[in-house]
Amino acid sequence: MSNILPPQLARKMYSDMFRIRQFDTKVVELVDDDLIPGSCHEYCGQEAVAVGICGALSDKDILTSTHRGHGHTLAKGGDVGKMFAELFGRSAGYNRGRGGSMHIADFARGIFGANGIVGAGTPIACGAAHKFKAAGEPYVAVSFFGDGAINQGVVHEAMNLAAIWRLPVIFVCENNLYAMTTPLRDVTILEPHERANAYGMATTKVDGMNVGAVFEVALSAVERARSGAGPTFIQCDTYRYFGHYSGERHMKTTYRTQEEIEKWKERDPLDFWAERLIGASICSAQDIERMKREVDEQIAEGVEYARQCPSPSPQDALEYMYAVNYPYTPAQGAEQ
């Protein structure tokens, strides 16, 4: 156990990771039960990345997230009940039922939103970072994206902008090895962090199944950003336990072997961290069990809360398009 990680935070990290695990495990069930319309992209397996990175952030730091974003929002302090309410499409949800899984945001906590387009959050994080830098505010912007995004042009544009303007941005590439079903090794010669290195910024690769290791690199990236020394690219090697999205387990897919999945599960970030906490006498096995029970209660309460929240009224469907509406704008589909 590293000495830069305070014991209290180390314990909280376990609890935060377990919350993400249980949240998205519940999500799978709720998609099957049709309580969640559409589908979701579960974060299970990757918990150490979101929790390790967000452990190094303050409330005023911001992040942009991905289609697989529940973990980022929860790790940054997102409320379980408001998240479930959003997934259920209810008015009490974060986005008042207008966004769902792929757009959950919580501006009060600096969560600038999940995104349905791969890599699209990277320049958005740069723009927020520019505001911090120009205003002399000591905050940083984190942009999460997957290995698939490393072949998206706008990600490279954003990395270059961050580098030339020395923006307080941290690019976090969650390398779970597959862009949907396409293996990273088939679509790029160099590793993501090697490609980022070409932009002239600090880069690093870390074991994305070890929350403590992720936290340490995040902390030095945050320090670098706050000190005005510019962006960092962190490649976190990790793995997703579920398919690309909820529906995938009902399909016959062959792009990953069961053996590969089991091999990664042996390095489960939660089991690994529980062992470390117990080994370092930061927690007892009973403490772990108690944290788990508390999280399970939160999840159950969150689902129950969301279930009883009302849906938005169809007559309000056009709300929130503009801050200021004008006559006949936005237009209804049938003229009044």
Added chain:
Amino acid sequence: MRQLRFLQAMNEAYRQVMAEDDSVMIIGEDIRGGIRGETKGLHAAFGDDRVLDTPISEAGFTGFATGAALAGLRPIVQFQVPSLIYVAFDQLVNQAAKMRLMLGGQADLPITYTIMVSGTRGGNAGQHSDNPYPYLVHAGFKVVCPSTAYDAKGLMIQAIREQDPVVFIASAMSLPQKGEVPEEIYTVPLGKGQVRRPGTDVTVVAVGHLVPEALAVAESLFEQQGISVEVWDPRTLLPFDRDGLLESVRKTGRVVIYDDTNRSCGYASEVSAVLGEHAFSSLVAPIKRITRADIPMPYNPDLEAAVLPSPKQLDQAIRAVWSYAK
């Protein structure tokens, strides 16, 4: 009153709003150089943090502006050529335009997109001659298309002050326009069209740089034929001043729409549909549209002329609707 060119009016709007509001910044390619003049002097006055010259990364700087807006700034994004917006289309359409609704109103996006030299300047062929506003209206952007130097300044200031994304179309052929422009800060409201020339027989809806052409055709038809043409300038394309247009059409009963975008699903299609739905009983002649043809702009000047809407076509269309029901 003092006369300014359209470009100078834009420059004055930028300067005055940036001076009054520290949160306004401008980003794009070759802003500091300011070759054409609309951004001249901004960098010297407001510095690196507020006047950002970018690499050639349209998607990157467009998304950058979205993030800056979400964090509390009020960015102006300048596209040097209209068709460059297509390179940034995800960041415009999927991100900025949809974001406020998708967020359930958690944040506003007070961004102004200036589209320079929109339309055809002559000899610029397929990738430098578009008027992309129908796409942008369709995406839900508020879109303004001023035809005078006065409106250029007033609509630009209003666009920057809006809490929503607004696209400012700086038509290539409007840039040399000269007119009276007050020195002080003023705004022209969105959603208010203007009668540029009153008339009683035919309403011509003319968009952007076609307004002066329509005025010239109207004058000559009045002199030659005694046809009294009302020229109506929508000024802002979304929101659209439906009530203002209906007032004119209920008086004249005849309409020609003169617009330099494609015939199919172009801006004239929408104006025509609005009239069909809301002015049916006032119309005494079929609505006519004079538009751009449905092809990319060819290079050869004669072919270009054959594709663009022309004063001659407008003249004939006005005569046709006028004689349809005298």
